[in-house]
Amino acid sequence: MYDPENFQRMAKGFSLDQAVAESERCLLCHDAPCSKACPADTDPGTFIRKLRLKNVTGAIRTIKENNILGGACGVLCPADRLCEKECCATEISRPVEIAKIQRFLVEHSWERNIKVLEASESNGKKVAVVGSGPAGLSCAAELAKQGCQATIFEARPEAGGVIRYGVPSYRYDVDFLEHELQEIKELGVEFRCNAPLREAGQVEELLENGYDAVFLATGLWAASRLHPEVSNVDGLMTSVEYLASLRDEQFEALRNKIKGSTIAVIGGGSVAIDCAEAAVKLGAEDVYLVYRRSFVQMPAEEVERIEALETGVHFLLLNQPVDFVINHQQKIEGLRLVRTRLEKAKGTGRRIPKAIAGSEWVLDADIVVEAIGNQAESGSPSWYPNVDVDQNGLIQADAATLTTSVEGIFAGGDIVRGPALVVDAVNDGKVAAMAIIEYLSKKEA
Ligand SMILES: Cc1cc2nc3c(=O)[nH]c(=O)nc-3n(C[C@H](O)[C@H](O)[C@H](O)COP(=O)(O)OP(=O)(O)OC[C@H]3O[C@@H](n4cnc5c(N)ncnc54)[C@H](O)[C@@H]3O)c2cc1C
Ligand code: SF4
Missing domain, CATH: 3.50.50.60 (FAD/NAD(P)-binding domain)
Known part of the structure; x- marks a missing residue:
């Protein structure tokens, strides 16, 4: 019979015993092919080894320092075609359940209040992030860790993008998201929800209004x-x-x-x-x-x-x-x-x-x-008239640095790639944050 609780809540993840038992199956490969298979550079070889050696805090740090949405990725990544596909344990039985171990470690840090990230001293730089999906969140968190004041402008009433307003709650529930958002807020990221930037040229004007750089991560909502x-x-x-x-x-x-x-x-x-x-x-x-x-x-x-x-x-x-x-x-x-x-x-x-x-x-x-596909909102090119877009409204950004045709404006996530994965958006956020830091330091020099 239909049970509304099942709809709103995701199934429980691994317990401590289950996570440790699963980590015991890891072969501790010297070359850890699993660690080369993550689009966002997650390092399962290291966090599983640390868990086995009972260094739980160290294992959590390995995940969270690299990926602020390590929990979301543990839940939502199609791991069977990423890290777990490369797992050497497959040759003797079945792959180690890396994603489930990752989710366990992140949830364990919340249960035990284990904090591994700290806010940095301000470097006086202000960056505007447009969109609070995985790409925007990841970029803002990374910038905050580097001392920038990151402000997220989000059109909808709450932050999260597709992982709040798209993926059904029985696959990824709101409590889980709120924990990850809280960690981002604790880094000093400012959230402005109900704040769409949809007027013609409004995004580009951010650069004239005190922001040193802008990251566009508006996703595909049409x-x-x-x-x-x-x-x-x-x-x-x-x-x-x-x-x-x-x-x-x-x-x-x-x-x-x-x-x-x-x-x-x-x-x-x-x-x-x-x-x-x-x-x-x-x-x-x-x-x-x-x-x-x-x-x-x-x-x-x-x-x-x-x-x-x-x-x-x-x-x-x-x-x-x-x-x-x-x-x-x-x-x-x-x-x-x-x-x-x-x-x-x-x-x-x-x-x-x-x-x-x-x-x-x-x-x-x-x-x-x-459900035949998502695309860029038809009017979106007018939000940033000088930023080059293709015929489908996808923003054209340099693959290595995510810079756009406008100096100081960077872009990533689905609005650049087309429909992709949470982990790809997370990676774009990190890449853009690093490129923004480099851009700002060059500008100052
Ligand atoms: C139904 C569904 C299920 C999915 N399931 C999975 C899954 O299981 N695993 C997986 O890895 N991937 C999944 N994906 C893909 C994944 O969710 C996306 O690739 C990812 O969310 C892209 O992140 P993003 O930050 O680029 O954009 P989004 O998540 O789309 O976030 C963009 C944000 O920008 C905001 N915004 C838009 N315009 C403006 C504006 N003008 N001003 C201010 N804010 C604005 C939006 O409101 C939104 O919050 C799924 C996608 C969908 C649609
Ligand atoms: S590839 Fe599999 S067995 Fe090898 S380190 Fe990674 S998780 Fe462990």
Whole structure:
């Protein structure tokens, strides 16, 4: 039976005994391939060794000094294709569960009040960070550790970006995020929420208003749409609206709407899986994941797809959405689909879905969620008119330093890379912070 507690809270992580037992499986590899596989330079070889030697504080320090969101990464990283993929223990049994050990150490530091980071003396420099997702948080924390006064401007009421308003709470809950935010505040980072910088040129003006540098980390908050002209339809939602409603004051209303209903989620990626699974957990009668290719071609990770099947999501594959079925009261009644067959791939690409003529049919649905991709907000280039962007609105930044076309403005995270991972955004935040420090010291010299 549906239990609301399961929705709001993530499952418990390792206990001390479990973490120590798992660390005993580590082979203490001299070359520690796991430590070379993290996009944000996490060093499992060292923190697992320290845990084994009962140096728990040292292990926590290894994680947190490198990654202020070490807890979030321990929970959310697809470790099976990063550090754990390279783990040598796989050759004799199965990989060490590195991410779970990492999450344990971070949670243990909160339970035992073990502090490993300290605020630095001010160097008098002020940096504005636009956006409080993983990239903005990581950059601000790193800058604060170097003595800069970092101020985060965040459009939404609370900080966190996708890990607060996107990822469902049963995967990453708000208490966990609040602990990590508290550590960032203790470093001296200032948060200004409900402070969108969306007026034309407002971002660039920060440099004229006392800030020595700016880091842009605004992420991707516009949803791709099947028919962008269709709006204000009861029961038709984008993944961005739907997932945010699961994490704000609209939760109860949405839960009541979902309970007992039929939901169709369009898309085959991780975000679509999140939307579909959440609907099952909230008591939907039937949840269909509608995707135009086959199971093996879905962009979502295999482990996510299998979990969704086990949760009870129905996979409606080789079906392409054509149109929404909307009644006179402007309410969704279904989704018009056409069956597809896969044609030969061109070159080395994926096989192409082709609509089968005459095979249209209607899937009855009370709610349709479009989860077909996130993109830059359409007006975002006007927030920083001199910063170069590409045709999709993604900011053009130097890969090594994350500098943009405007001196003093740096950018990273999804708004530069396109849809990526929390750990990539964390790394961008660190890279940009180091580049900003170098830029400021050169400017002073
Ligand atoms: C539903 C979903 C599930 C995901 N699950 C995972 C997962 O399990 N594991 C994983 O590694 N990755 C996951 N990702 C990807 C990951 O969350 C992102 O790559 C990451 O959050 C990007 O961080 P960011 O800081 O660049 O941007 P964001 O997290 O998008 O944060 C950007 C912030 O900027 C703010 N902002 C935007 N415009 C302005 C403005 N003009 N002024 C002020 N503030 C502004 C936004 O409100 C937001 O808070 C998921 C993504 C989604 C959408
Ligand atoms: S690769 Fe695996 S076994 Fe080797 S140090 Fe890393 S966690 Fe331990």
